[in-house]
Amino acid sequence: DVKVTQSSRYLVKRTGEKVFLECVQDMDHENMFWYRQDPGLGLRLIYFSYDVKMKEKGDIPEGYSVSREKKERFSLILESASTNQTSMYLCASRSPQGSAFFGQGTRLTVV
């Protein structure tokens, strides 16, 4: 069965901290994505990666960076967390046929 796993369901971090969100998929997919979801704004793309060490900015990359050192792992980094980065973060992995599978989400609160 398809599996995308995010390292944490809930996180509370302080303003200014460096935050790492990890995502692992077991489907050997080339494409992986990070979205954030906020009420009324829907899912917004932060970054995506179409291969190891390759990355593309999405719609809202400011304040974030990513790392893809291995095919199965895609990490999202908040360089210096701010309160406006409080959100639900969703990682996804995409099959060759196009449909995406999501991790369970990380609800991040920055205080």
Place this chain on the structure above:
Amino acid sequence: RKEVEQDPGPFNVPEGATVAFNCTYSNSASQSFFWYRQDCRKEPKLLMSVYSSGNEDGRFTAQLNRASQYISLLIRDSKLSDSATYLCVVIPNQAGTALIFGKGTTLSVSS
């Protein structure tokens, strides 16, 4: 015009009703289309792909109208368990690009 637009609803229907959602997209070259379902505080899950010829899965029917650039989802004989947010997803072109999400349509089915 936004890339993918959906009526946010909510659509409030009684059990057994038939309900339909539409989703419009702006990029006429878009290649692939999907409907996802998202329950409250959970990750989106693939409901069904949308094929050019239309497709059906039990009580759910999805259709694509390329000329008018919209996709639709029809739910027949609504169940309480169908209450969720339904997300329209469009892939603009080939593999290696991100999925574009609509903001979702909320359905509430009552007894």
